[in-house]
Amino acid sequence: MLTKHDNRHGASSQQIVDNLYKNILCGALKPGERLAEVALAEQFKVSRGPVREALRHLASMGLVTVTPNVGASVRVITQNEARDLYEFRTALESEAAFLAAQRIDDLGKERIARLVAAHADTMSLHPVGAYAPQHGDSDFHSLVAHLSGNALLIKALTQELYPQLVLLRRQHQNVQGRGQVALVEHQRITEAIQTGDAELAALLMRRHLQFSWQALVSQL
Template sequence: MATPEHSLEDTLGSHITTTLRNAIVCGDIKPGTKLSEPKLAREYHISRGPLREAIRRLESMKLVKYVPREGARVITLDLPQVIEIYHIREALESKAAALAAHNISEDGLNKLKHLLALAEQHMATSGGAYIQADVDIDFHYQVIQSSGNQMLIHLLCEELYYLIRMYRYQSSLQPNRSHNALIEHQQLIMALEQRDEQLAEMIMRKHIVRARQNIEQQILKS
């Protein structure tokens, strides 16, 4: 049975993990930054025990990397790494979409429609600029959650989800790709409503492939 002290440390560890994770993803803590335990302990008014646990959790999320003789540093994502992530997404998220077509609830469908409406509203008011990172990522997150497959949910939402968000905050895509992505999201919702597993899988796969190809074009231009 956990002691009150251990329970408090677990709560503090979870809180500081969330705080640091969001700061890293949004760029408030820059890529390559060394996570100084004394500095962070002072800044967040927390003891070193929960802080070390938080850093270990961030390592498991692949947001922080331990460098020998230097300590923990925030990862720096480069485009080849992002391409690797998108190859993994292509395989796993397409399967998640197929499972979602079978398992998604009416509430899940309504959440997707709401997220799509938010994206459409944002694009209408921004002249076609890229869909807000939170809205677009949460659309995929909702599809994955609706798959009902706990292993897929863990792999995508716990391990890749924050890396993808980190990349999206650091980059912007061209408006024409945003318009195409919006159409593909609409098509996916239709496939989910029709409970068409093969169609949902195909649409999600093509959606992610096109996004990856867009990133590859960036690499060629750089």
């Protein structure tokens, strides 16, 4: 169910983007669900122009599919598209880990150690469960991206790639995570970053994401 919007004068295109973005990533709008312009225009009290603009923006982010003469819907990611996302992610995140190991300071070392320790505590409560993906500052991969200190890498990963990966997880909610195995891999990457071993950090991140992809494919 969509989040309500009570602006009597109608929503702006950006407000529509923000609303749909949140509802897609939280799972309120599911992969394949139709996004009818007329219904959205009525909901947000606007003409179809701002809705169409918002849908085009979300399509450029990889979250919506717009089909001529059919309309818009929440994107369904094919296996080939998922593979492309993971290959792109592996290339960017291995470089992010490399740069993080070169540039990390004492505060960064404390942040990543505290984060991984918190994840270990969470996993200890559910030792046979999946490694639950986190969001924002609580996400291991987002933190590594920020520790890279490269603004273009950070933008490409956190703003362009990660939302699509969240959508992919929403699409395959029955796929089980790797739990303790993923946690151990994160811990090893963390150690390499903290000790400044850039080559090892990049290698471990690459292997971690390749294993993650193999586990996903085996269950699709």
